Amino acid sequence: MIYHVVPSSVWHSASAEPYAPASLAEEGFVHCSPDEATTLAVVNAFYRDAPRPLLVLALDETRLTARVAWEAAAPAPPPGVSGDTLFPHVFGPLDRDAVDHVLEVRWDGEGRASELGGAG
Template structure:
């Protein structure tokens, strides 16, 4: 299982189609994380000002039709992520059938992501 973070409104915008975030066009792949702890570190580094509610899609890699490759972050991993951590990059839209759960990001009073529920 891998994780992808997205504002709930964006995820719900076109439920009849596979989900294709802007990064698929700009970076050539969909950014994902390998586990919950890494996902929370990514949220705290890059998504603190994203529209809320913010959710993490829990994806079954085996149900994705697009190729998924684990790669090193460029230039370095976000704070709180160990060096050497590889990030799943999906080279095509996310099949909605691959989504096993949609988990909401929980926040503390200081605006930091603390968990998924």
């Protein structure tokens, strides 16, 4: 599995189409994370002010039709993530049938992403 963070309202806004976030047009790829722990670090570094609820798509990499490349974070990984960690970048829209399951970010009392749980 690889993981992609998306606000619930964005994910559900065009449910019949492959999902193409702004990063695909702006950077040429969709940002993903290699595991749940790294995903939480990404959320805490970049998504604390994103609209909630915040979802995490667990993607079966073998069901994606776009190319996936594992690359180093640039310029650096988020705090708490090793500099050796490679991140999966998807060079095309995310096929909805590649979504194995959807998780929801759970927040602690200090506003930090603390765990991922079943989306309800």
